Amino acid sequence: MVQADALHCVCSVVEEIFEKERGSLSGRTLLMQDLPCESIDLLEIAARISQAAGREVNDEALFLKSLRSRLAEEPVSEAESLLAREFPWLSRERCCEILEEVRTPLPFLRLQDMADYLAFLQNRKPSCSV
Amino acid sequence: MQRVVITGMGLCSSLGHSRTQVLVTLQERQNTFCHSDVLPDTVVSPVKTPGDDAAVARLKAWRHRRYLSRGGFFAVLAGLRAVDDAHLVRLPEDMGLIGCAAPTLDFSAEQGLAPADPLKLDALWLLRWLPNTPVSALATLLGVHGPGLTLGCACASGLSALGEAWFRIRHGAAHCLLVACGDSRLSLGGLLGYARAHTLSHGFAPEQASRPFDRARNGFVPGEGGAALVLESLEHARARGARIRAEVLGYGASLDAGSLAAPDAEGRFAQWAIEKALGEASCTAADLDWVSTHGTGTRLNDEMEACVLRRICAGRSRFPLLAAVKSWTGHLASACGALETVVCLWAAAAGFLPRVCNLEEPLAADLPFVTEQTDWQGRRLACGLVENFGFGGQNAALVLRLWQEACAQ
Numbered sequence: 001m002v003q004a005d006a007l008h009c010v011c012s013v014v015e016e017i018f019e020k021e022r023g024s025l026s027g028r029t030l031l032m033q034d035l036p037c038e039s040i041d042l043l044e045i046a047a048r049i050s051q052a053a054g055r056e057v058n059d060e061a062l063f064l065k066s067l068r069s070r071l072a073e074e075p076v077s078e079a080e081s082l083l084a085r086e087f088p089w090l091s092r093e094r095c096c097e098i099l100e101e102v103r104t105p106l107p108f109l110r111l112q113d114m115a116d117y118l119a120f121l122q123n124r125k126p127s128c129s130v
Numbered sequence: 131m132q133r134v135v136i137t138g139m140g141l142c143s144s145l146g147h148s149r150t151q152v153l154v155t156l157q158e159r160q161n162t163f164c165h166s167d168v169l170p171d172t173v174v175s176p177v178k179t180p181g182d183d184a185a186v187a188r189l190k191a192w193r194h195r196r197y198l199s200r201g202g203f204f205a206v207l208a209g210l211r212a213v214d215d216a217h218l219v220r221l222p223e224d225m226g227l228i229g230c231a232a233p234t235l236d237f238s239a240e241q242g243l244a245p246a247d248p249l250k251l252d253a254l255w256l257l258r259w260l261p262n263t264p265v266s267a268l269a270t271l272l273g274v275h276g277p278g279l280t281l282g283c284a285c286a287s288g289l290s291a292l293g294e295a296w297f298r299i300r301h302g303a304a305h306c307l308l309v310a311c312g313d314s315r316l317s318l319g320g321l322l323g324y325a326r327a328h329t330l331s332h333g334f335a336p337e338q339a340s341r342p343f344d345r346a347r348n349g350f351v352p353g354e355g356g357a358a359l360v361l362e363s364l365e366h367a368r369a370r371g372a373r374i375r376a377e378v379l380g381y382g383a384s385l386d387a388g389s390l391a392a393p394d395a396e397g398r399f400a401q402w403a404i405e406k407a408l409g410e411a412s413c414t415a416a417d418l419d420w421v422s423t424h425g426t427g428t429r430l431n432d433e434m435e436a437c438v439l440r441r442i443c444a445g446r447s448r449f450p451l452l453a454a455v456k457s458w459t460g461h462l463a464s465a466c467g468a469l470e471t472v473v474c475l476w477a478a479a480a481g482f483l484p485r486v487c488n489l490e491e492p493l494a495a496d497l498p499f500v501t502e503q504t505d506w507q508g509r510r511l512a513c514g515l516v517e518n519f520g521f522g523g524q525n526a527a528l529v530l531r532l533w534q535e536a537c538a539q
Binding site: 017018019040043044046047048050051054055056 | 193253
């Protein structure tokens with residue numbers, strides 16, 4: 001699955017769940033901020049992306065659920081290497097961006113993050129999205 | 131004990147979605163029946179559109195409606211309409227909800243019935259099968275937090291839900307309750323459930339297929355839809371200046387404890403439920419102006435019901451008029467009691483009752499069914515009985531009286 005296909009898949013699923021017009025969402029869309037996302041939506045998104053992928057996705061990874069708590073457990077100096085090690089589908093640029101975003105308590109997950117995980121899962125190689 | 135009144139009613143039905151539409155359909159004798167698209171030669175009475183009002187807009191704006199079965203959707207829509215009709219501008223936060231809705235048994239559209247690849251199931255596909263989802267959806271949409279209850283009493287569910295609401299308000303356990311019921315089994319799975327049991331009407335043109343109490347009847351016609359009613363204590367209704375439509379006087383229920391499907395041939399316990407309802411209402415059959423019969427059009431039910439009605443009214447100077455709403459709407463299964471209550475109350479308030487359609491040769495010539503010849507001039511239609519008898523030998527009956535200020539004493 002190439003990057004563009006993965007992003008198209010994620011955007012389509014999320015647009016359907018939130019009854020948004022086709023093409024109205026992008027990789028920059030913040031799932032938990034820009035959309036009225038509830039816990040049951042996360043379940044449904046994970047199920048539908050699993051359908052599209054033909055295999056169960058790990059919702060912890062798909063939604064970067066443990067990222068913030070993992071960062072809190074490690075020294076700041078280790079943050080970059082932790083992200084690269086435990087979230088290998090995130091590009092170096094995205095990792096830097098996330099390290100800035102997690103300074104506030106606001107949710108940071110973007111649809112591109114989910115697409116990168118999906119592509120990684122399908123291809124089993126690190127993302128090259130920028 | 132509290133007196134219990136009805137202050138709001140809502141429908142989503144093949145007859146229409148408002149009081150005006152329903153009365154026009156009844157008065158103009160519009161046909162609601164057609165052949166099923168999914169099971170050839172089977173006649174059904176479908177809801178072709180959900181309507182086009184504020185309740186529909188509200189429900190369509192709620193994206194979680196995907197978790198409602200078709201019957202659940204009808205129940206919720208009817209519930210929103212009933213609340214609108216009751217002019218409950220500010221809903222009591224502790225308003226309770228009692229509902230009933232059954233799964234559609236739709237093999238093709240509803241997931242989880244046939245063995246499926248687990249990966250193809252939505253995460254929460256189960257919600258469409260859980261009977262309490264419509265009640266939870268209504269609570270969410272209305273923002274009410276009182277007790278919720280979902281009943282499953284087969285075709286007696288709607289009346290049982292109304293009876294339960296009546297009981298709670300009468301004894302002071304609640305002061306305002308919404309009862310919302312919906313059902314749809316017009317899917318292939320739903321229709322096969324009845325077709326394999328040989329309970330469906332067959333061999334008639336669509337408009338002639340639902341023929342309760344006619345000698346040529348050979349089964350019922352499945353329908354679909356939803357109906358809902360707001361019940362309040364008289365005290366609560368008066369305090370908020372509510373427009374009162376009717377009073378619920380009494381309720382009775384029973385179990386045949388016999389067959390899992392067929393009714394008790396003599397209707398002994400159906401009669402028991404009716405007599406219990408009359409007793410609670412401090413009425414006798416002589417006080418009844420009309421009866422909304424269960425009148426399915428199956429050979430067994432109608433024969434049994436005619437016997438029960440004859441016994442109930444034996445020796446009385448006057449016999450109530452008999453209506454059979456299923457001859458207009460088909461059988462709404464768990465929602466039929468609520469729908470038939472609303473339709474009969476609306477019609478009675480307008481000075482008539484729906485005639486029994488296709489009653490060419492009544493199985494009982496001595497019973498006063500509503501026909502085209504029924505004279506409505508000066509006829510009293512205040513006090514009525516609604517009765518339903520379901521699979522599993524579940525019987526329920528409700529005694530009602532149209533509200534007039536003279537009732538207040």
